Amino acid sequence: MNINPSLLIYILDNFDSGIENFGIVNNDIFNEMLFFLSLNNIKIKNNKVVISSFNKLSIALLAIRKGADIVKVCCKINWHDFELFSSEIMKYHGYCVYTNFQLKSPRREIDVIGIKSQKALLFDCKHWKKNSLSALEEIVEKQKERSMLFLQKSKMKIANAFPVVLTFLPNGFEFVDDVPIVSIDKLNSFLLDFDFYYQNIFKV
Numbered sequence: 445m446n447i448n449p450s451l452l453i454y455i456l457d458n459f460d461s462g463i464e465n466f467g468i469v470n471n472d473i474f475n476e477m478l479f480f481l482s483l484n485n486i487k488i489k490n491n492k493v494v495i496s497s498f499n500k501l502s503i504a505l506l507a508i509r510k511g512a513d514i515v516k517v518c519c520k521i522n523w524h525d526f527e528l529f530s531s532e533i534m535k536y537h538g539y540c541v542y543t544n545f546q547l548k549s550p551r552r553e554i555d556v557i558g559i560k561s562q563k564a565l566l567f568d569c570k571h572w573k574k575n576s577l578s579a580l581e582e583i584v585e586k587q588k589e590r591s592m593l594f595l596q597k598s599k600m601k602i603a604n605a606f607p608v609v610l611t612f613l614p615n616g617f618e619f620v621d622d623v624p625i626v627s628i629d630k631l632n633s634f635l636l637d638f639d640f641y642y643q644n645i646f647k648v
Contacts, residue, residue, distance in 0.1 A: 447476075447477065447480050447510060448510075449507050449510040449511050449512035450512070451473075451477065452503055452506060452507035452510060452512060453507055453512055453516065453517065453520070454466070454467075454468075455477070455493075455503060456500065456503060456504060456507065456517070456520035456521070457520065459495070459500050459503070459520075460495075460500075464492055466493075475491075478491060478492075478493070481493060481503070481506075484502070484506050485502065486499050486502055486503060486506075487499055496528075496532075497524065497525040497526075497528035497529050497532070498528070498529050498532045500521060500525050500529075501521060501525050501526065501529040501628070502529075504517050504518075504520060504521050505628070505629055508613075514613065518571070518612060521571075521612075523569065523571060526569050526571055526612065526628070527543050527544075527555055527556055527569050528543075529628065530556050530567060530569065530610055530628065530631060531543055531556055533631050533632055533635065534556070534558040534565075534635065537558075537560075537632075537635045537636070538560055539558035539559060539560045539565070539635075540558070540559045540560065541556065541557065541558050541559075542554075542556070542557040542559075543555065543556050543557075545557050545594075547590070547593050547594060547597055548597075550593070552589075552590050552593055554566050554567075554568070554590050554594060555567050555568055555569040555610075556569060556610070557594070559600065559602065562601055562602055562603040562604075563602070563603065563604055563605075563606065563642065564591075564594065564595075564598075564600070564602045564604070564605040564606065565606050565608055565638075566587065566590060566591045566594060566605055566606065566607050566608065567608050567609075567610045568583060568586070568587045568590075568607070568608070568609050568610065569610045570583065570609060570610065570611045570612070571611075571612050575611075575615055577617065577620070580609065580615075580617060580620045580625065581620055581621065583609055584607070584609060584620045584621050584623045585621075587607040587608075587609060587623065588607050588621075588623065588646065588648070590607070591605040591606070591607040591648045592605075592648050594648075595648045604647040604648060605647065605648040606624075606642065606645065606646070606647050606648075607623050607646065607648075608623065608624050608626055609623060609624070609625045609626070610626050610627075610628060610631065611625060611626070611627050611628065612627070612628055613627055614627040614629075614630075615627070619645070621646065622645055622646035623645070623646050624645055
């Protein structure tokens with residue numbers, strides 16, 4: 445099915461408007477769009493798109509795959525959408541999830557934490573910005589520090605903490621200093637495979 449990416453951008457523009465059909469007045473176009481979205485794992489209920497951060501970010505990723513301008517798409521989503529999307533995927537895989545977790549003395553914040561089987565995955569969400577290797581190395585070091593502080597200060601039963609950098613777009617790096625760099629569209633497969641290779645990545 446050939447859907448113009450500009451239509452997906454239009455939906456993103458109107459996603460939070462509360463308008464049930466996103467302002468698409470032609471029923472044939474709207475129904476074709478619903479069918480297309482349902483084929484691409486967008487949640488549809490009662491012939492309407494479910495308004496959720498998960499759906500919004502899924503549509504944004506779909507727009508990019510269909511050829512929409514990356515920067516234009518990224519301007520349509522925010523940090524909250526990004527973090528909630530990752531949280532939903534982690535909950536689906538059985539993780540207990542915490543967002544914007546606060547540490548004190550020193551004060552630090554961890555974007556998303558997923559805990560399962562006494563393992564904690566600590567995500568630093570970097571939205572869409574492309575990063576150089578030197579920038580990623582700095583990001584990774586800060587996330588390692590947050591992970592160490594979390595393990596020291598947390599009263600949860602955690603055996604190991606694993607720092608992870610989560611990006612909106614692929615950036616050419618799978619690991620930096622043994623810390624996984626995971627693009628959001630690969631998060632599901634990363635979690636599926638985590639038990640097979642977690643012993644070979646950086647842990648606290």
